[in-house]
Amino acid sequence: MTPKPTLEDRITGSLVGAAVGDALGGAVEGYTPDQIAERHGGRVTGIVGPWNGDDWRTARPIAPYHKGDGHVTDDTLMTHALIRVYDTVRDHLDAYAVADHLVPDLISTPRWIPELETEALPLQRIFLAEKWLVTRLHYGHVDPREAGTGNVVNCGAAMYMAPVGLVNAANPAAAYTEALEVTAPHQSSYGREAAGVFAAAVAAACLPGATPATVVDTAIALAKDGTRSAIEAVAEVASHHTDFESALRPLREAVTPFDTVGPDYRSPSLGARRPSRLHAIEELPIALGMLLVGEGDYRRTVLGAVNYGRDCDSIATMAGAIAGALHGEAAVPADWAKQVAEASRLDLHAPAAVLADVTHEIFMRDTARRRAHERVFVALSPAPGVLR
Template identity: 80%
Template sequence: MTPTANVPGLDDRITGSLLGAAVGDALGGPVEGCTPEQILERHGGRVTGIVDPWNGDDRRTARPAAPCREGDGHVTDDTLMTHALIRVYEKVRDHLDAYAVADHLVPELMNFPAWIPEPEAEALPLQRLLLAEKWVVTRLHYGHVDPREAGNGNIVNCGAAMYMAPVGLVNAGHPRAAYAEALDITGAHQSSYGREAAGVFAAAVAAACAPGATPVSVVDTVLSLAKDGTEAAIEAVAEVACRYTDFESALAPLRKAVAPFDTVGPDYRAPSLGARRPSRLHSIEELPIALGMLLVGGGDFRHTVLGAVNYGRDCDSIAAMAGAIVGALHGEPAVPADWAKRVTEASRLDPHAPARTLAGVAREVFARDAEARRAHETAFAALTGADR
């Protein structure tokens, strides 16, 4: 089917997804870790767009573990990791696996300076990452661990999932393939439900790229793939989300729905003693809530992403995931132009070059996959006598 004004094509969906993820990330960054009540008090109402850093000029001492300028349109490590993975795809120009992380992503993080928006400085991406992501470098570069097993022992959080949108876009329209590839890649980063969430998020982006996809079809697709606590959490959140069309009234019910599966506990800044340990019963919080807000917002970018932002807690990742899915559903026009302009200028991002790169890779990968599939069909036909 030829793309039309109402049916965005591959390039438009890839641009929309990457831009949507960056905008969601930038909007959520300033209120990350806060509760909806704290957001109301700090901003005198709900966040409705790009806001200033939470602690203003005191940010470097107020949060010494992450002394960054989250706010004013600056993207966070979610977007930095996403773009680093795109550069790996640009080099490999094929499906990726855990060995690609060791051979290409780790050197990207360690050796190639980039503009880091929050401190507003040129630096190595590794210097901005938190310990859960530095684990990848520690295990692979210094520990020489088998890449497929390097994620074992890391804390289980959304760190592996947060940058998997490119995997869904390279496998656009093929959620099962996206799920499998993301699981392979993130064996180098995490285990358990953190790795599972990475596969499911990539599948959600791939499902959103299918012509005619809707928020409901995306959620139904990922539920057919998700396993264990991740499946149960998405199902529980989706059941609640479908009752609401206004994110304000949905904030508390969605948190209540996901709480039994979330190991962090009620105080995001003070995780419980059982937080982020491997389990078949639990799920990261971010992906189910992103999918829930997708349903509440009906696929509208502003409503979906602002719901994710005002949810608080790890809302930069929630909003980045939600923005990536909505952008894949509707293409670049879905992302508000005023937000896109502010974020790309403040973060010094080129909104189109990474998308062009990834679209080119996706076409090459599809052509190679199609050739391999035809070869398999020929071989299978010969084995079964179907060619006689």
């Protein structure tokens, strides 16, 4: 029998799995499944080169980013930045930790940016929805707990929440709550809700005996409003498929009523990305749907996410993080991980080792705090049957 993955193994599998999914999806981000198949002569089955080949520096609409060839995108850059915040704080995070530590990290320390093939401030690569953090917190001095209000509502707040789920491994409700707090400076509405649910899904995947179905059930139980409805709709459709090829169109049709972007991903509708209790980001429900279609197998799950197109780097990031947490690092194809690490010039294991160490430290802090509360509670109410 295959040994059950340890916590450290699940953390490594989740973070490496997220980065690999990000790199695979980045090469075909923004296109439809039909366009992807036409460009690559069939479905993408591994790491591929830039959509426009050697013209990536100038070709629109994504210049000057070298997407493809195993380069991670801002999803992974933001994930690693959040891990650095955990490494500094060594405890659960809140909105003020984002203001005090994440924002300075984005604007003060040059780092290797794979898509730019140079060292630069992370601020120079992250998307407008993430630049909002710097604008509102560093320049606007807005209350961190309220700063996310007014930002575009997209997957930006959710895409880097895997570390929150891992710090709260096997405690999905706590992961959900912490992610909502961490993303308060970033977004509101269903973008922030998706962040909480994604973190909860990663935490649920760490439970012994977890399956794709139990992960999705946990997500549905915690999700609110349109996010919950979107996951339910996608999950119901996904339950009828075990091959992503047949699922591509049905999953898109299932999420369409909840998606504000519209049919043309690069030309969002006038109602796109505005707060709503009725809508949801597309990425999280589809990631969970592909997890079900792929039956938790990392390769099948991530390739389904990649070939779905649209915002498929973020979809594959989320799907890869959950599948990696379910099964550990061995589930992530080693050749993919090696190529992504080398091409991106990143040590994909170092952040995982840091987060595993911090996670154990936080657990010990939580245990001490809980026991202290128990002692005080018993002193306040020494009733029969209360633990002493």
